[in-house]
Amino acid sequence: MLNAITLIGLYLAPTGSKNVPGGEHIEETPFPPFDPTYFPSQIFWLLVSFFILYFLLSKIFLPKLSWAIEERSAKISDDIENAERMQRLAQDAETSYTESLALARTKSNRVAETTRQAVDAELKLEMDAENKKASIKAKAAEDHIKSIRNNAMKNLEIVASDVAQTAVESLTGSKVKIAEVKKAIKEG
Amino acid sequence: MIAAGLDPIAQFEIHKLLELSIGKYDISFTNSSLMMVVAVLSISLWLLLSSKKSLVPGRAQSIAEISYEFVADMVKSAAGKEGLKFFPFVFTLFIFILFANLLGMIPFFFTTTSHIIVTFTLAMMVMSLVIGYGVFKNGFRFLKLFWPSGIPMAILPFVSILEIISFVSRPISLSVRLWANMFAGHILLKLFAGFSIMMITGLGFFPGALGAIIPYAMTLALTPLEFLVAFVQAYVFALLTCVYLSDALHPGHH
Numbered sequence: 001m002l003n004a005i006t007l008i009g010l011y012l013a014p015t016g017s018k019n020v021p022g023g024e025h026i027e028e029t030p031f032p033p034f035d036p037t038y039f040p041s042q043i044f045w046l047l048v049s050f051f052i053l054y055f056l057l058s059k060i061f062l063p064k065l066s067w068a069i070e071e072r073s074a075k076i077s078d079d080i081e082n083a084e085r086m087q088r089l090a091q092d093a094e095t096s097y098t099e100s101l102a103l104a105r106t107k108s109n110r111v112a113e114t115t116r117q118a119v120d121a122e123l124k125l126e127m128d129a130e131n132k133k134a135s136i137k138a139k140a141a142e143d144h145i146k147s148i149r150n151n152a153m154k155n156l157e158i159v160a161s162d163v164a165q166t167a168v169e170s171l172t173g174s175k176v177k178i179a180e181v182k183k184a185i186k187e188g
Numbered sequence: 189m190i191a192a193g194l195d196p197i198a199q200f201e202i203h204k205l206l207e208l209s210i211g212k213y214d215i216s217f218t219n220s221s222l223m224m225v226v227a228v229l230s231i232s233l234w235l236l237l238s239s240k241k242s243l244v245p246g247r248a249q250s251i252a253e254i255s256y257e258f259v260a261d262m263v264k265s266a267a268g269k270e271g272l273k274f275f276p277f278v279f280t281l282f283i284f285i286l287f288a289n290l291l292g293m294i295p296f297f298f299t300t301t302s303h304i305i306v307t308f309t310l311a312m313m314v315m316s317l318v319i320g321y322g323v324f325k326n327g328f329r330f331l332k333l334f335w336p337s338g339i340p341m342a343i344l345p346f347v348s349i350l351e352i353i354s355f356v357s358r359p360i361s362l363s364v365r366l367w368a369n370m371f372a373g374h375i376l377l378k379l380f381a382g383f384s385i386m387m388i389t390g391l392g393f394f395p396g397a398l399g400a401i402i403p404y405a406m407t408l409a410l411t412p413l414e415f416l417v418a419f420v421q422a423y424v425f426a427l428l429t430c431v432y433l434s435d436a437l438h439p440g441h442h
Binding site: 031032033034035037038039040041042043044045046047049050052053054056057058061062064065066068069072 | 197200201202208210213214215216217218220221224225227228231232235236245249252253256257275276277279280283284300302303304305306309310313367371
C-alpha cells in the first residue's frame with residue numbers, strides 16, 4: 001500500500017511544481033528527495049552530525065549507561081548474597097537456641113529431681129527423730145500413770161482395812177488385828 | 189496559494205539557512221542539516237539528563253537503559269558476542285534514525301530520512317564498515333562470503349553470482365526501504381490532512397465538514413501507524429546492519 005502511495009507521490013511531484021507561481025519556464029523543478037543540488041550539503045552535514053553523535057555516545061554516554069547497568073546488577077546480586085548469608089545466620093541462631101533450650105530444660109528437671117530427693121531424705125530423718133522422742137515421752141508418761149495407779153491401789157487397801165477394822169470394832173466391840181482384816185479382805 | 193500549501197511534496201523541499209561551501213561543493217546549512225543537528229542535540233540532552241548514575245533509575249534513565257539493552261540484545265543475537273564491538277555504531281545508527289524519524293512526525297518539522305541521499309549515505313557507511321572490517325579481519329577469506337561452503341560444485345557458480353547480486357543490492361534495499369517508508373508515510377498524512385481542509389474551503393463549512401470526516405479519520409488513524417513505522421524502520425535498519433556485520437565477522441557461515 002505504501003508503495004502505491006509512493007507512486008502517487010512520484011506522479012504528483014511534477015504537477016505540483018508546475019503550479020508554482022511564476023514558473024513560466026517549462027523546465028520542471030526537480031523532485032526534492034532526488035534533487036542533486038543539495039547532495040553534498042546533505043552528505044556533509046549527515047557525516048558531521050553522525051560522527052559527533054557517535055563520538056558522544058561511544059566515549060561518554062554509553063560507558064556511563066553500561067556502568068550504571070552493571071553497577072546495579074552487581075549491587076543486586078551482592079544484596080541477595082548478603083540476605084542469604086543473614087538468613088543462614090538466623091537459622092543457625094534458631095537451631096542453637098532450641099538446642100540450648102532443650103539442654104536447659106533437662107538440666108533444670110534433673111536439679112529439681114535431686115532437690116526433691118534431698119528434701120525428702122531430710123524430712124524423713126527429722127520425722128524419725130521426732131517419732132523416737134515422742135515414743136520415749138509416751139513410755140515415761142505410761143510408767144508414771146502405772147505407778148500412780150499402783151500407789152492408789154495400795155492406799156485403797158489400807159483405807160479399806162482401816163474402815164473394815166473400825167466397822168468390826170464398832171459392831172462387835174472386839175478388837176481385830178489389822179493383819180486379820182487384811183487377810184479377810186483378800187479372801188473376800 | 190492554498191494549492192501550493194497543500195502540495196504534498198513541498199514538505200520535502202530544502203531551503204538554505206546559511207550559505208557555505210568547500211571548494212566547488214555547496215555545503216550550505218539547510219533545514220535538513222538543522223534537523224540533523226536538532227536530532228543530535230535532543231539525543232545528547234536526553235542522555236545527559238538520564239545519566240545521573242542513580243541506583244534506582246528515573247524515567248529518562250529507564251528509557252535510556254532499556255534502549256541500551258534492546259540494542260545490545262539485538263547486536264548479540266544477530267552478530268554474536270564479537271559483534272558487541274560494533275555496539276556503539278549500531279546504537280548511534282538506531283538512535284539517530286529513530287530520532288530523525290520521530291522528529292519528522294512533529295508538524296512543520298523536516299524529515300531528514302525522507303531524502304534518499306541521507307539514507308543511502310547511512311547505508312554506504314554500513315557497507316563500507318562491513319567491507320572494511322571484513323577484509324581487515326579475514327583478509328582474502330572475506331571472499332568466502334560469495335563462495336558458500338556445503339553447496340554442490342555444479343550450482344556453486346550460480347549461487348555465487350546470486351550472492352554477489354544480493355550483496356551489491358544491500359545498500360540499495362537498505363536505503364530505499366527506510367526512505368520510501370518515511371517519504372510515503374508523510375505524503376499520505378499530508379494528502380489526507382490536506383483533503384479535509386480542501387473539503388471545507390471548497391464546499392463551505394456545512395457540507396464540507398461532513399465530507400472532511402473520512403479523510404480526517406484517516407489522518408487520525410495514520411498518525412499512530414506512522415509513529416510505529418518510524419520505530420520499526422529504525423529497528424529494521426539497525427537489525428540488518430547487525431546481520432551484515434555478522435557476515436564481516438563470520439564469512440561463509442550462512
